[in-house]
Amino acid sequence: MRKAITTDDLRHILARCVGIEEDGELEGEILDQTFEALGYDSLALMETAAVLQREFGVVIPDDELFNTDTPRALLDRANRAVANAG
Amino acid sequence: MSSRIVITGIGVRAPGASGTKEFWDLLSSGRTATRRISFFDPSPYRSQVAGECDFDPESEGLSAREIRRMDRATQFAVACADDAIVDSGLEVNRLDPHRVGVSLGSAVAASTSLDVEYQILSDAGRRWTVSPEYLSPHMFDYLTPGVMPAELAWRIGAEGPVTMVSNGCTSGLDAVGNAVQVIRDGAADIMLAGATDTPITPIVVACFDAIKATTTYNNDPEHASRPFDASRNGFVLAEGSAMFVLETLEHATNRGAHIYAEVSGYATRSNAYHMTGLKKDGREMAEAIGAALAEARKNPEDLDYINAHGSGTKQNDWHETAALKRSLGLHAYETPVSSIKSMVGHSLGAIGSVEIAASLLAIENNVVPPTANLHEADPECDLDYVPVTARERRVDTVLSVGSGFGGFQSAIVLNRPGGTR
Amino acid sequence: MTTAVVTGLGVVAPNGLGTEDFWKATLDGRDGIGQITRFDPAPYAAKRAGEVLDFDSSEHISVRLLPQTDISTRFALAAADWALVDAEVKPSAHIDYDMSVVTSNAFGGFEFTHRELRKLWSKGPEHVSVYESFAWFYAVNTGQISIRHGMRGPSKALVAEQAGGLDAIGHARRTIRQGVGLVVTGGVDSALDPWGWAAQLSGGRVSATAYQPFDVNASGYIPGEGGAILVVEELAAARRRGTGQVYGAITGYASTFDPAPGSSRPPALRRAIELALADAGLTPTQVDVVFADAAGDSALDLQEAEALSAVFGPSGVPVTAPKALTGRLYSGGGPLDVVAALLSIRDSVIPATANVDEVPADYRIDLVRGEPRYQTVSHALVLARGKWGFNAAIVISALGD
Numbered sequence: 056m057r058k059a060i061t062t063d064d065l066r067h068i069l070a071r072c073v074g075i076e077e078d079g080e081l082e083g084e085i086l087d088q089t090f091e092a093l094g095y096d097s098l099a100l101m102e103t104a105a106v107l108q109r110e111f112g113v114v115i116p117d118d119e120l121f122n123t124d125t126p127r128a129l130l131d132r133a134n135r136a137v138a139n140a141g
Numbered sequence: 142m143s144s145r146i147v148i149t150g151i152g153v154r155a156p157g158a159s160g161t162k163e164f165w166d167l168l169s170s171g172r173t174a175t176r177r178i179s180f181f182d183p184s185p186y187r188s189q190v191a192g193e194c195d196f197d198p199e200s201e202g203l204s205a206r207e208i209r210r211m212d213r214a215t216q217f218a219v220a221c222a223d224d225a226i227v228d229s230g231l232e233v234n235r236l237d238p239h240r241v242g243v244s245l246g247s248a249v250a251a252s253t254s255l256d257v258e259y260q261i262l263s264d265a266g267r268r269w270t271v272s273p274e275y276l277s278p279h280m281f282d283y284l285t286p287g288v289m290p291a292e293l294a295w296r297i298g299a300e301g302p303v304t305m306v307s308n309g310c311t312s313g314l315d316a317v318g319n320a321v322q323v324i325r326d327g328a329a330d331i332m333l334a335g336a337t338d339t340p341i342t343p344i345v346v347a348c349f350d351a352i353k354a355t356t357t358y359n360n361d362p363e364h365a366s367r368p369f370d371a372s373r374n375g376f377v378l379a380e381g382s383a384m385f386v387l388e389t390l391e392h393a394t395n396r397g398a399h400i401y402a403e404v405s406g407y408a409t410r411s412n413a414y415h416m417t418g419l420k421k422d423g424r425e426m427a428e429a430i431g432a433a434l435a436e437a438r439k440n441p442e443d444l445d446y447i448n449a450h451g452s453g454t455k456q457n458d459w460h461e462t463a464a465l466k467r468s469l470g471l472h473a474y475e476t477p478v479s480s481i482k483s484m485v486g487h488s489l490g491a492i493g494s495v496e497i498a499a500s501l502l503a504i505e506n507n508v509v510p511p512t513a514n515l516h517e518a519d520p521e522c523d524l525d526y527v528p529v530t531a532r533e534r535r536v537d538t539v540l541s542v543g544s545g546f547g548g549f550q551s552a553i554v555l556n557r558p559g560g561t562r
Numbered sequence: 563m564t565t566a567v568v569t570g571l572g573v574v575a576p577n578g579l580g581t582e583d584f585w586k587a588t589l590d591g592r593d594g595i596g597q598i599t600r601f602d603p604a605p606y607a608a609k610r611a612g613e614v615l616d617f618d619s620s621e622h623i624s625v626r627l628l629p630q631t632d633i634s635t636r637f638a639l640a641a642a643d644w645a646l647v648d649a650e651v652k653p654s655a656h657i658d659y660d661m662s663v664v665t666s667n668a669f670g671g672f673e674f675t676h677r678e679l680r681k682l683w684s685k686g687p688e689h690v691s692v693y694e695s696f697a698w699f700y701a702v703n704t705g706q707i708s709i710r711h712g713m714r715g716p717s718k719a720l721v722a723e724q725a726g727g728l729d730a731i732g733h734a735r736r737t738i739r740q741g742v743g744l745v746v747t748g749g750v751d752s753a754l755d756p757w758g759w760a761a762q763l764s765g766g767r768v769s770a771t772a773y774q775p776f777d778v779n780a781s782g783y784i785p786g787e788g789g790a791i792l793v794v795e796e797l798a799a800a801r802r803r804g805t806g807q808v809y810g811a812i813t814g815y816a817s818t819f820d821p822a823p824g825s826s827r828p829p830a831l832r833r834a835i836e837l838a839l840a841d842a843g844l845t846p847t848q849v850d851v852v853f854a855d856a857a858g859d860s861a862l863d864l865q866e867a868e869a870l871s872a873v874f875g876p877s878g879v880p881v882t883a884p885k886a887l888t889g890r891l892y893s894g895g896g897p898l899d900v901v902a903a904l905l906s907i908r909d910s911v912i913p914a915t916a917n918v919d920e921v922p923a924d925y926r927i928d929l930v931r932g933e934p935r936y937q938t939v940s941h942a943l944v945l946a947r948g949k950w951g952f953n954a955a956i957v958i959s960a961l962g963d
Contacts (some may be wrong), residue, residue: 074625094626098417101352102629102692109688117353186687238821239833248699250721259679262757266683270756273606273763281765281949284753285668285892286700287723291950295822300830303819303952304729305721307667307700315718322736328817344679347687348694410659411708411717416630416696425714428659546696547705549717 059134060111062086065126068110069095072102086127097121100129107133112140145405146321147558149398150229150386152221152335153498155485156192156379160224165502168510169531173484175377177362180341188355190362191341192379192486196220210279212251215289217382217491218337222293225333229386230398233297242301242329243290246316246336248309248490248545249345250286256342258283293333293384301329310545311409312336313383313493314553318407320387330392335384336494349378352417354454366487367514368451368480369458369522376452379486383494390558401501402539406437406554417546419456423464426542426550430468437554439538441472446509446534448500448541449526451480452487455519457544462522464542464550477534479527483513493543497553500539504557507536566735567961568809569800570649570793571901572641574750576612576786576888580644584898585905588913589934593887595773595784601756608763608770611754612786612889630693631706632671634752634787638703639710641791642746646711649793650805651744653711662715662742663708664734665791666726666749666893671697673755707746707791715742723948724855725817727789727896728956732815734794743799748900749893752787759785765949767859773890774917775856775883776863776929783858786885789894790901797961809904813941814842814957821951831855831953832869835943838955839873842941846874849957850939851912851930853899855947856883858890860922866945867925876926879943880935886916896946896954903942903958911936 069075073095090100104120107113113136115123123129151161157174158164167174175192183189194217198208201220208216226233233241258280262271282288286305294303302323306316313336320334349355356375358365367373393400410432412425434441450461465473481499488495503509508531515528538556543549571581576594578584587594595612603609614637619628622640631639646653653661675698681689696702701719708717716737720729727749734747753762762768762785769782800808816837818830839846852874855866870881884902885895906912912935921929942958 074628098692266680271760273760276760276764280761284761285723287721287948288950294819300819302817307719307721309701344682347682347690351690351692352695409716411714413708413712413714416705547701
């Protein structure tokens with residue numbers, strides 16, 4: 056079974072793809088803020104999804120990607136894909 | 142400021158068309174010229190379809206030296222410029238060079254040569270520091286594309302204002318709009334204006350793959366560009382060029398030139414929203430359309446044809462349809478609207494000029510070109526998009542619009558001189 | 563007739579970040595040229611450039627923009643911010659369609675695209691960034707500035723090698739005359755990655771030693787990075803919003819193109835100067851200083867000197883080239899010279915041209931050397947020439963009472 060994607064993994068990816076303010080930005084409550092509130096646009100999500108695919112082999116279809124509205128939802132969706140991939 | 146500017150010469154290279162006549166034959170018959178990419182193996186790419194030109198620089202009359210020196214996009218522009226000059230009947234060696242200028246549009250300029258040179262210099266990307274010993278003597282020309290309008294200026298002996306307008310995918314409209322302003326400012330009497338782009342190269346295909354802007358109808362290349370159709374899923378990348386001779390109405394009349402149309406209105410606005418995204422309301426494109434009509438002193442009901450941006454992405458089709466309704470009101474429903482990108486694809490910065498060529502020929506022939514591959518319109522796209530078959534009708538006044546990355550929204554109004562109601 | 567005036571300045575230059583740093587360095591004769599630090603220049607014939615070393619992107623640019631911008635766009639965004647602050651313009655207080663952006667760009671986001679090409683060819687197309695589609699193209703700075711400040715008026719990006727920056731300012735004035743109240747304009751460039759550097763060297767005019775314009779030993783130019791962004795407003799509109807600060811007016815502009823190589827026709831720089839002066843309604847004797855293009859190539863320097871003496875008479879006007887301290891900045895060069903011209907007007911001083919030991923006698927120009935020359939400046943002529951034959955001339959004037 057492949058390794059689950061951690062919050063730390065996601066934070067590193069977002070730092071590269073979107074730019075994050077500081078180390079703590081994605082901790083705690085912020086994980087549940089909407090991408091819109093965080094200022095992440097659709098390109099930022101696509102870039103993040105592309106990295107998840109390249110580095111973790113996780114494929115998230117576009118319509119599902121754009122339906123995940125928080126970092127936590129994206130993490131959950133990605134980890135479901137990891138689990139399904141076995 | 143009130144001088145009237147007309148177009149008296151056309152040159153065009155587009156997929157399926159090595160000249161103006163072939164171009165119009167293609168459009169008026171509703172045939173498509175998109176195909177599976179043949180310039181390189183497209184199999185590693187998400188989108189494998191493009192509007193390629195069968196362009197042969199030698200048979201275009203370019204010398205071996207010129208072919209070595211010029212990027213493909215420059216070669217296209219030169220071929221079109223030669224045609225436009227001949228078509229205009231101007232004898233360039235009898236013109237005052239000081240009063241002749243060039244306004245060339247291009248979005249990605251020498252992308253073809255940059256991609257090729259990079260692979261050579263970097264040993265196919267293996268090194269960050271490139272090897273200067275493999276450097277092409279023309280690399281500087283590819284680094285900064287000022288050489289492209291310069292080549293055109295040398296060709297026609299222009300010594301007036303010469304520049305490149307690089308407004309992304311509205312460059313082809315904005316370069317012509319810029320030329321009109323240069324003449325109105327009194328800085329030139331004659332402008333060679335138009336645009337060129339030859340972006341069917343791995344880096345450009347890959348960057349549109351990344352944002353999923355291009356189609357994935359890889360198994361049906363001829364029917365891959367489907368603007369306004371419910372089944373569309375992205376644009377088809379293409380290459381092409383169109384160049385025009387612009388001069389004052391007085392100058393053209395005095396020399397007895399054939400006049401295709403007057404450029405009576407032009408405007409551009411920015412959406413200041415997103416580098417690639419569009420808001421659904423079409424506000425800024427509507428503003429550009431309104432300003433262009435106002436400059437042309439035309440009302441929405443004067444329009445006989447609207448040449449759409451119609452790229453075949455969902456966001457564009459919704460945005461553009463909303464912009465037309467917002468600016469034209471009920472007349473948006475009554476005026477035929479079509480996208481020639483359904484037939485020749487989207488040649489980025491060049492397409493605005495290619496679409497001006499189509500608009501001029503619509504006026505010339507009193508025929509509205511169709512939107513090919515449109516069988517079932519998206520329910521939110523409820524205008525008259527002239528599906529599949531060209532339509533004969535009196536065409537005196539045309540609006541052509543464009544929308545591009547960076548947020549640019551441009552509109553140009555062309556009309557038959559003296560032929561308006 | 564409307565008057566286009568400059569009310570705000572933003573500078574990113576190799577010898578100074580911000581307008582006053584740059585100006586002090588310029589008057590003190592402090593240069594920003596040195597051995598390249600971004601990569602090891604050892605394999606290249608030329609190793610010196612005007613790098614901007616003290617620009618910390620994270621300090622000046624919103625972190626959300628960092629993954630999607632080339633260094634040149636970061637410079638442009640910062641310079642635009644500074645120019646608007648300098649002009650005390652609050653974009654939100656203006657009508658969106660009454661603000662435009664007209665910039666020039668010679669290279670686009672070149673280092674950015676170098677990285678993406680490298681990913682493409684070494685790793686595969688799926689590694690190319692979503693941002694490549696716009697971080698590279700020449701319209702990127704115009705687009706990003708318009709988005710950042712909500713400017714929706716008619717906007718453009720122009721390319722004409724080193725002349726493009728003055729063309730942009732000329733087009734900004736045209737935009738003002740068409741009725742737009744405020745235009746953010748200018749140019750910024752950078753291509754100091756290994757490929758960009760090699761490409762610049764392939765142009766054949768880069769010096770391996772020093773940039774010594776108009777010197778007997780002129781051996782080419784040193785490339786630099788950066789440039790300037792200006793806020794240009796219609797005078798009455800600027801007064802209405804209550805600005806106390808007007809640096810000067812853009813009173814003349816012209817653009818010409820040289821005859822094709824091998825032609826026996828004369829070069830077109832002189833005509834650009836004459837047209838710009840006529841446009842400004844000035845006679846040559848009214849011009850107090852010329853900011854020269856100063857190619858640093860003996861044939862081109864001679865050509866420029868001849869054009870100047872033809873218009874102004876032998877040594878008929880003080881000539882200077884502060885760009886000897888920064889290197890040539892491509893689209894950024896002309897706008898940075900316009901900034902220097904405006905500050906010359908403000909401070910009644912003409913900066914000196916560095917690195918010049920001896921000017922050939924047949925140039926017959928009054929090149930300001932050694933120390934700055936303190937004198938009133940009412941009208942300044944700024945020249946820029948781009949490879950392949952572009953010529954642009956702009957006249958900057960003190961605002962009359």
